[in-house]
Amino acid sequence: MRATSPLLALVHQDCAGHQPIWGHPERPERLAAAREGARRAGAREAEIDIDDVRALAAVARVHHPDLAPRLASACRGTTPATFDCADNSISAGTYNAALGAVRATLAGVDALLAGQARCAWVGARPPGHHALHRRAMGFCFFNNAAIAAEELRARGAASVAVVDFDVHHGNGTQDHFFARSDVFFLSVHRYPFYPGSGAGDEIGGGEGRGFTRNYPLAAGAGDDIYVAAVEAGLEDVMRVTRPDAWVVSAGFDAHVADPLGGMNVSSNGFERIGKLIASAAAGKPILAVLEGGYQVSALTESVHAFLSGLVGSGRA
Ligand SMILES: [Zn+2]
Structure with missing residues (x-):
C-alpha cells in the first residue's frame, strides 16, 4: 500500500446494483471498467464509511425533499420501470446505487479535507449532472457534483469551481448554481445536443452573473478543439475567482469510440484536460466524479489517461 499516493479512488459496492433495462447504455460494467482505469493510474482505494443520515442530508442540500423518498419507493416496485423520464430505467438496486454514489462522493471530500490525497476520484454510478432539483433526468438521479460542491462550501471552501467536460451539458448542476x-x-459540451441547454449566452443570473460559463462545440470536435475550450474556460474561472477546491464532472462520452457522443476526443485529449485542471488548481484539492462514457474499453483508457494527467504521473 502506498500511503503517499496523490490519488484516492472511492467506489461504493452498491453502485453496481443499479441495473437498467437490458441494452441501456448506462450499464453496470461501466463501473468495473472505470475502476480499472483508476487502478492503472495508480489510485489507492479508500474505505467509504458514510451513513444514510449524512448521505441524505447532503442530497437534501441540492434536491427537493421529495426526490429521495420517491426514488426509494419506486425501487420497491416489482416490475421494470422508469423514473421521472423514459431514459431513467430503474431496478431494485437503483436507490442504493444512487445513494452509494453520494456516499463515495462525501468520502472523497472527507479524504481531501483530511489531507489524505490531493486528488480523489469517485466511481459514481449512476451519474449525476443532469439531475434537477425535483426530478431525475438523463440517466442521473442525485447530482453528485453539486452535492460535492455544496459539501465543500459547508466545510469551509469559500469558492468552488465545477468543471464539467462530459459531452452533454451539465444542466442540473448549472441550474443549481446559476x-x-x-x-x-464551467461546461464544455456538444451543442446543440441533449439536454438542449448550454448555449454560450447562459452565463449565470443575479449575483451569479459571470459565474457560469459554457463552451458549446459542434459535433465531431477532436482533441485540439475540446482541449482548447477547456483551457479557455479555466482562464475564465481564474479571471473571476480563485477556487479553494475543484469538482470535476468527468464524463468520457466525448471519446471517439463512444456510441452516444459524436465527438472525436482521444484518451490523450483527456490526459491533456487532466493536466490543465491540475495546473489551474495549483495544489488545491480536486474531486473528480464519474459522469458519462459508454464504451467500456474506451472508458478504462480514458479514466486512466485523465487521472494520469491530473496527478502528473504520465502513462506507462
Ligand atoms: Zn454525457
Missing part, C-alpha cells in the same frame, strides 16, 4: 457567485460552473 444565481450564485460562490460556485463557478
